[in-house]
Amino acid sequence: MSWVLISLLFWAAAWALNIWLVRHRADRAMTRVLVPVIFGLSVLVLWEGLVKGLGVSPIILPAPSAVLARFLSSTETLWIDFVQTALKGAVSGYLIGAGAAFAAAIAIDRSPFLKRGLLPIGNFVAALPIVGTAPILVGWFGFDWQSKAAVVVVMVFFPILVNTVQGLSETDRMQRDLMHTYGATYMQNLVKLRLPAAMPFIFNGLKIATTLALIGAIVAEYFGSPTRGMGFRISTEVGRLGIDMVWAEITVAAIVGSTFYGLVALAEKWVTFWHPSQRG
Amino acid sequence: MFRNLAPVLTVLAVLVVIWYGAAIVMNAPWAQDRAAKQGKTLGFSELVANTMSQERPRLPPPHQVGQELWKTTVEKKVTSKRSLVFHGWITLSATFWGFLLGTTLGLLMAVGIVYFRTLEMSLMPWAIVSQTIPIVALAPMIIVLLAALGIEERGVAKAIISAYLCYFPVLVGMVKGLRSPAAMQLDLLKTYSASGFEIFWKLRLPSSVPYLFTSLKVGIAAALVGTIVGELPTGAIRGLGARILIGDQFGNPIMIWSALFAAAILAGALVTIVGLLQKLALRKMGMAE
The missing domain is CATH 1.10.3720.10 (MetI-like)
Known part of the structure; x- marks a missing residue:
């Protein structure tokens, strides 16, 4: 269960960071790249956490880390x-x-x-x-x-x-x-x-x-x-x-x-x- | 509209002639081969007659496809497993659900993107990337996933695949449409002290309607492509894509071609219907050109 919680927290934190970036650093070129990358990463972490935490069988949906290893x-x-x-x-x-x-x-x-x-x-x-x-x-x-x-x-x-x-x-x-x-x-x-x-x-x-x-x-x-x-x-x-x-x-x-x-x-x-x- | 009729018909006629020519050239080797085995040689007229009526031609001539279409739509009962109306209906209903799902998703994302800058910057690049991923690679996975979740109904998987292809044009069109009101119009509503919801409901949404219909036309064609793609690699047994698959497995090219034409007719009909709805809606709203 802790996997699910941690990944959800990570996702929320990433979202908050994105909101902050857009509000306060919107004028920088880096923000345009950083925001979607952070969002993508947070989704991957969420995927990993849900698969690990809920014990999803790798036959149904493998975790991103397993895909990377393969x-x-x-x-x-x-x-x-x-x-x-x-x-x-x-x-x-x-x-x-x-x-x-x-x-x-x-x-x-x-x-x-x-x-x-x-x-x-x-x-x-x-x-x-x-x-x-x-x-x-x-x-x-x-x-x-x-x-x-x-x-x-x-x-x-x-x-x-x-x-x-x-x-x-x-x-x-x-x-x-x-x-x-x-x-x-x-x-x-x-x-x-x-x-x-x-x-x-x-x-x-x-x-x-x-x-x-x-x-x-x-x-x-x-x-x-x-x-x-x-x-x-x-x-x-x-x-x-x-x-x-x-x-x-x-x-x-x-x-x-x-x-x-x-x-x-x-x-x-x-x-x-x-x-x-x-x-x- | 009728200005283009003569050129279009001419080009179509030329295409049919080319098709007949190609059918003769491509089917001839088989006919000659068989005649040679029987120790005969074929004269030109015999050869042409043969290429026009083979049972398993490499390229079926137009009239054979037409006959097959007629046989499998009008002469067969619609409940029959061999009726193209039956298979067309299966494809159409999956397309419809996919279209509905994709359009709703596209609309919601567009509203979110127009109102929340964070959402725009996070989602928009991934929406573009999502369209560069060949969906067919994902199709078998979607079916495996759904089967694991206990959803065996193939229609759901097809609808999801078709929604995946159809949401993007709606999203792009609606983002443009919702942003189309001029600054002056927005300012006017501000002076009326309109609430955010009123601005959305009375200004942004109505001005996005022309954009919406244009993207719906692209979207419905994409949804049909998605459904057929969803039927092809997944071992479906019902639907136009399945007819293509089965025709391939049984080595029956006439069946493949008639299913292809049925799909083309369906696509044409769907786009025409959305086009008519567009005309009606825009006229009612006083936006017709």
């Missing part, structure tokens, strides 16, 4: 799974899908007719549960990472396409007229005016697609994969009741997902430094 003792397996799912499946699919969507958007953009026809359809398809195509694509491309990359390509294609097409029409009349008076060619217009103006939208699509890429790569593994990969490991370990291993994989997935998103967000900051949302 994580550290099986880094080799986790690394192999990471390479298989995240690097080979998700990232390669993401690059192919984003490239294809970008090229398609530039092509569509030249024809207003196509644009009006494809945009509603693309918007619709982007809202569909495309993960459902995973078994079909696994059947077509085999069990290895190629089929996972294919699922990812299909999943990321439409959000990026729709956002890019929309972004390309974001220039206003005055800007286009100015380029016209300069006698700019189509290419100059595209590279110097319309692509930069489209960048905030393109990055919006790219950011949405990072999460979709990981989801696609993991789900596709449930439908058949070689004996490695995050989705494969999760489904087999659930069957063997190795729940601490499942949580270790979830931790990897969380780190990979956040890092991937963070990298794209960083690239966005670097490319669209001029945009109001990136200033101040």
Whole structure:
């Protein structure tokens, strides 16, 4: 019981500290980082305390410390799974899908007719549960990472396409007229005016697609994969009741997902430094 | 609205033509293989006819999917285990509960975040992180946890997964919406000496309605995706996701494709309904564009 009490007290103390930080140190840059970190830590301590204090079976919910121990003792397996799912499946699919969507958007953009026809359809398809195509694509491309990359390509294609097409029409009349008076060619217009103006939208699509890429790569593994990969490991370990291993994989997935998103967000900051949302 | 009709239909027609072409190309090897085993060679028209009517095609042509959809929705009794209406209903009800749960959660968090700065700074970064974690990794865990708590009903697990995907757009939209009143409007209510609750109820909440509906449209589509994702890796036996799973296990691509299209139709219908509600509500509130 003392575990429960101590962890609850810790959580309350952390919350009080956060309130104090926000009230009195809100102007410091450190506070912005410190507050969520303290909150996250306190939740972990609460989790640990509740699991230990209430004697929750590790088959149901392992304590964070047990997950950490499992994580550290099986880094080799986790690394192999990471390479298989995240690097080979998700990232390669993401690059192919984003490239294809970008090229398609530039092509569509030249024809207003196509644009009006494809945009509603693309918007619709982007809202569909495309993960459902995973078994079909696994059947077509085999069990290895190629089929996972294919699922990812299909999943990321439409959000990026729709956002890019929309972004390309974001220039206003005055800007286009100015380029016209300069006698700019189509290419100059595209590279110097319309692509930069489209960048905030393109990055919006790219950011949405990072999460979709990981989801696609993991789900596709449930439908058949070689004996490695995050989705494969999760489904087999659930069957063997190795729940601490499942949580270790979830931790990897969380780190990979956040890092991937963070990298794209960083690239966005670097490319669209001029945009109001990136200033101040 | 009708301005786009002709282009959309043209693009759809082109897509169908591409689909037929791909079906011929992808199904042809199997047909030729079988003909070769019987010592025959297929002429082009025979080949095309064969690729259009295989029982287990690699890519079923549109009319086969259409026939299957018709057979499993209109011709089957809705209580039948083979009826897509039955499976669609299972998915729809889980989606509905997930949507309700996710929207409520998103709304409550948004109100908390707008009113308590500590909550905003503690929660908001984690809410963003929560969306970068692939939920499918968590799905099997949620089912194990619920089973351990004595909840065997699969619908609950699916609803939680779908709520996880759907709360975020509502949260983000509502935070924006609740903060949308201008300083001048807030000042006006102060001069009326309105209480905090009155400011919330009479100014912040009404001005957030357009934002709310926009995020609800994203949210309901996300909730449906969540439900189907929740059905896929968990060995569900009922629901559209389960149909996809079973079609895969029995090597029946037509079944997979018809379930996919049923899911697409369901998604379209849900988004349209929320869109209509949006129009109605905004018109009643005098906010229609």
